[in-house]
Amino acid sequence: xxxxxxxxxxxxxxxxxxxxxxxxxxxxxxxxxxxxxxxxxxxxxxxxxxxxxxxxxxxxxxxxxxxxxxxxxxxxxxxxxxxxxxxxxxxxxxxxxxxxxxxxxxxxxxxxxxxxxxxxxxxxxxxxxxxxxxxxxxxxxxxxxxxxxxxxxxxxxxxxxxxxxxxxxxxxxxxxxxxxxxxxxxxxxxxxxxxxxxxxxxxxxxxxxxxxxxxxxxxxxxxxxxxxxxxxxxxxxxxxxxxxxxxxxxxxxxxxxxxxxxxxxxxxxxxxxxxxxxxxxxxxxxxxxxxxxxxxxxxxxxxxxxxxxxxxxxxxxxxxxxxxxxxxxxxxxxxxxxxxxxxxxxxxxxxxxxxxxxxxxxxxxxxxxxxxxxxxxxxxxxxxxxxxxxxxxxxxxxxxxxxxxxxxxxxxxxxxxxxxxxxxxxxxxxxxxxxxxxxxxxxxxxxxxxxxxxxxxxxxxxxxxxxxxxxxxxxxxxxxxxxxxxxxxxxxxxxxxxxxxxxxxxxxxxxxxxxxxxxxxxxxxxxxxxxxxxxxxxxxxxxxxxxxxxxxxxxxxxxxxxxxxxxxxxxxxxxxxxxxxxxxxxxxxxxxxxxxxxxxxxxxxxxxxxxxxxxxxxxxxxxxxxxxxxxxxxxxxxxxxxxxxxxxxxxxxxxxxx
Amino acid sequence: xxxxxxxxxxxxxxxxxxxxxxxxxxxxxxxxxxxxxxxxxxxxxxxxxxxxxxxxxxxxxxxxxxxxxxxxxxxxxxxxxxxxxxxxxxxxxxxxxxxxxxxxxxxxxxxxxxxxxxxxxxxxxxxxxxxxxxxx
Numbered sequence: 001x002x003x004x005x006x007x008x009x010x011x012x013x014x015x016x017x018x019x020x021x022x023x024x025x026x027x028x029x030x031x032x033x034x035x036x037x038x039x040x041x042x043x044x045x046x047x048x049x050x051x052x053x054x055x056x057x058x059x060x061x062x063x064x065x066x067x068x069x070x071x072x073x074x075x076x077x078x079x080x081x082x083x084x085x086x087x088x089x090x091x092x093x094x095x096x097x098x099x100x101x102x103x104x105x106x107x108x109x110x111x112x113x114x115x116x117x118x119x120x121x122x123x124x125x126x127x128x129x130x131x132x133x134x135x136x137x138x139x140x141x142x143x144x145x146x147x148x149x150x151x152x153x154x155x156x157x158x159x160x161x162x163x164x165x166x167x168x169x170x171x172x173x174x175x176x177x178x179x180x181x182x183x184x185x186x187x188x189x190x191x192x193x194x195x196x197x198x199x200x201x202x203x204x205x206x207x208x209x210x211x212x213x214x215x216x217x218x219x220x221x222x223x224x225x226x227x228x229x230x231x232x233x234x235x236x237x238x239x240x241x242x243x244x245x246x247x248x249x250x251x252x253x254x255x256x257x258x259x260x261x262x263x264x265x266x267x268x269x270x271x272x273x274x275x276x277x278x279x280x281x282x283x284x285x286x287x288x289x290x291x292x293x294x295x296x297x298x299x300x301x302x303x304x305x306x307x308x309x310x311x312x313x314x315x316x317x318x319x320x321x322x323x324x325x326x327x328x329x330x331x332x333x334x335x336x337x338x339x340x341x342x343x344x345x346x347x348x349x350x351x352x353x354x355x356x357x358x359x360x361x362x363x364x365x366x367x368x369x370x371x372x373x374x375x376x377x378x379x380x381x382x383x384x385x386x387x388x389x390x391x392x393x394x395x396x397x398x399x400x401x402x403x404x405x406x407x408x409x410x411x412x413x414x415x416x417x418x419x420x421x422x423x424x425x426x427x428x429x430x431x432x433x434x435x436x437x438x439x440x441x442x443x444x445x446x447x448x449x450x451x452x453x454x455x456x457x458x459x460x461x462x463x464x465x466x467x468x469x470x471x472x473x474x475x476x477x478x479x480x481x482x483x484x485x486x487x488x489x490x491x492x493x494x495x496x497x498x499x500x501x502x503x504x505x506x507x508x509x510x511x512x513x514x515x516x517x518x519x520x521x522x523x524x525x526x527x528x529x530x531x532x533x534x535x536x537x538x539x540x541x542x543x544x545x546x547x548x549x550x551x552x553x554x555x556x557x558x559x560x561x562x563x564x565x566x567x568x569x570x571x572x573x574x575x576x577x578x579x580x581x582x583x584x585x586x587x588x589x590x591x592x593x594x595x596x597x598x599x600x601x602x603x604x605x606x607x608x609x610x611x612x613x614x615x616x617x618x619x620x621x622x623x624x625x626x627x628x629x630x631x632x633x634x635x636x637x638x639x640x641x642x643x644x645x646x647x648x649x650x651x652x653x654x655x656x657x658x
Numbered sequence: 659x660x661x662x663x664x665x666x667x668x669x670x671x672x673x674x675x676x677x678x679x680x681x682x683x684x685x686x687x688x689x690x691x692x693x694x695x696x697x698x699x700x701x702x703x704x705x706x707x708x709x710x711x712x713x714x715x716x717x718x719x720x721x722x723x724x725x726x727x728x729x730x731x732x733x734x735x736x737x738x739x740x741x742x743x744x745x746x747x748x749x750x751x752x753x754x755x756x757x758x759x760x761x762x763x764x765x766x767x768x769x770x771x772x773x774x775x776x777x778x779x780x781x782x783x784x785x786x787x788x789x790x791x792x793x794x
Contacts, residue, residue: 068746068748068749068752069749070748071748071749072748117697117700117701118697118700118701118704119705120705121705122705182700182704204704204705204708204709204714205708205714205715205716207708207712207713207714207715207719208708208712208713208714208719209708209709209712210709210710210712322715449715450715481722484721484722486770487710487712487721487722487768488712493712494713495713495719495724646747646748646749646750
């Protein structure tokens with residue numbers, strides 16, 4: 001038996017095994033499982049035949065980390081050598097936890113003083129890991145106050161030879177004389193490729209920025225051994241640099257944002273990192289930054305060691321919808337029309353999947369520029385065209401028409417049409433309007449900037465080339481308003497979600513029914529309100545589409561919905577996907593803001609990844625808030641995920657077979 | 659009996675009218691208090707409501723005409739009570755009464771209501787005596 005196995009191994013090496021194989025050796029060394037963010041593990045101890053026997057093996061409570069209990073913990077732990085590593089709490093402390101028992105092994109807490117008191121982002125998603133393979137094993141943290149820290153994975157102590165006593169100040173080197181604490185940080189971990197720590201950035205939301213001047217979210221690379229800065233990639237080109245002409249009126253001088261706030265991806269073999277870049281300053285108004293605004297809203301491929309730009313593709317020109325490239329790029333190898341392609345798939349908020357050859361940046365299927373509606377907002381200069389992939393099909397509704405409105409009953413339909421008549425409707429890329437323009441409250445934005453795909457992105461099976469995407473179908477009003485010059489120099493800013501039928505929350509925080517603009521607090525748009533789409537990236541065709549569960553209780557119990565089958569509507573949230581050899585773990589999940597207990601769904605749904613059919617579901621103590629991960633220690637497979645809700649402090653739950 | 663009822667009604671109406679005696683234009687908070695509110699706002703609220711209350715992905719604007727039109731005619735007590743009951747969204751009611759009062763002071767300051775010599779009270783009954791008036 002031994003000889004044939006060895007021979008097969010040698011054959012596999014000789015043929016050149018694919019670089020992206022999901023999480024290896026039963027571990028989970030990257031936020032997304034592997035550097036390519038596939039969230040795939042080939043483990044199969046837990047499978048369709050026994051998944052019903054899954055039990056909670058241990059829980060790890062996060063309640064006492066941070067000033068107050070975190071309830072929207074978007075973390076996915078790493079697992080290396082029987083130890084979990086994760087960030088925890090609003091202070092983003094780091095803990096190491098025994099992967100079998102849940103026992104806390106060490107904790108690291110950096111007191112950042114005033115720098116850490118007011119931060120751009122308190123949410124945290126996790127860490128990066130690096131090893132030289134000879135015993136130097138490091139954990140890489142980005143703090144809420146935007147400092148880069150290298151820790152000894154064994155002890156949790158800072159690495160003295162990295163930066164200054166283990167710490168690097170990330171405020172430095174951003175082409176601004178002063179960076180005010182709280183303006184820039186990061187919610188996602190760094191990634192380490194070719195011994196280089198690559199760091200993105202997250203800034204405050206730009207609905208109504210007080211100024212067109214902001215900090216740029218440059219991408220930077222640091223040597224993982226010394227902390228020495230190796231390079232800066234300016235996501236807003238400066239004078240003389242490629243792309244600066246896409247920032248008219250010298251707007252490159254003052255515009256900021258354009259960071260990369262979701263986890264990054266990379267290919268160790270190629271030595272490339274893949275950067276999903278967000279929108280520039282002014283989520284919904286670009287009159288202060290005319291032009292296409294490279295490299296905003298682009299997928300950018302950089303050489304990890306030098307920061308040199310290998311290729312880029314802009315997915316939204318001159319973004320005025322806040323359609324950041326907001327999901328980790330997914331790397332996997334596929335075969336299209338007989339040709340093997342090292343691919344990268346980028347899912348987006350506006351429900352597209354852009355697929356490229358990740359070596360060259362060439363689209364796998366043609367992407368065409370199509371004319372789009374133009375803005376009527378004063379000073380706004382919309383891009384004439386936007387890129388539309390010809391394949392795969394969009395994975396969610398795009399744009400709004402009367403056909404999209406709910407029709408459960410004739411009365412609800414009539415009411416929905418009446419409501420919709422108050423808004424501007426239109427196809428994808430219809431620009432926002434000034435409030436009350438032509439008697440309309442605002443633009444009905446679909447996908448909403450919090451809809452479509454988002455940071456949970458998708459998961460992929462590198463063995464089959466199948467991509468799984470979770471998306472949210474929500475609608476909301478978007479209207480622009482003249483900025484009060486005392487409060488903003490933008491000229492025009494987003495006026496928020498105008499036209500909601502209710503004022504401030506009164507009963508419970510952010511009750512879902514009160515954020516819907518549809519009839520009687522129901523969604524305005526037809527279900528499914530949350531779905532999972534399986535796309536075969538070898539063909540570009542959908543393999544299956546499934547609702548992500550049943551309707552939420554506030555819709556089920558609505559008097560107008562009596563007698564209507566709501567078993568296949570899905571919930572208005574995004575499932576948090578992880579793939580194993582046979583299963584797709586799809587907990588009812590994150591809708592960006594955790595609702596009251598029960599409103600978002602507490603079910604861990606486990607699907608047959610081939611068909612999308614539900615195999616089993618487990619009720620968790622609260623809603624999943626982080627993407628699940630899996631690992632094997634001592635021949636036992638665990639599935640771990642973060643949960644929480646208002647009134648239920650965050651915790652990790654580990655599931656395993658008895 | 660009939661006359662007695664009228665008298666009681668008169669007293670109630672008088673008391674009710676007397677209850678709201680001041681408005682947000684009367685310098686009902688101090689600059690120092692608004693400064694403390696700004697610090698708390700930065701730590702607890704800014705991530706959703708944006709810089710200077712301008713609104714963000716997770717929370718509506720709390721400044722300007724739209725905000726004021728919603729609150730016009732209500733009291734500082736109403737604003738204090740709602741904020742304490744519902745915020746921070748991820749853990750409502752967990753700040754101290756002083757911090758909630760400071761936050762209301764900050765909201766008033768950003769909306770250009772004048773500061774005065776006395777801090778905004780943290781007692782709801784006292785706050786209910788202060789009417790929010792969008793225009794002077």
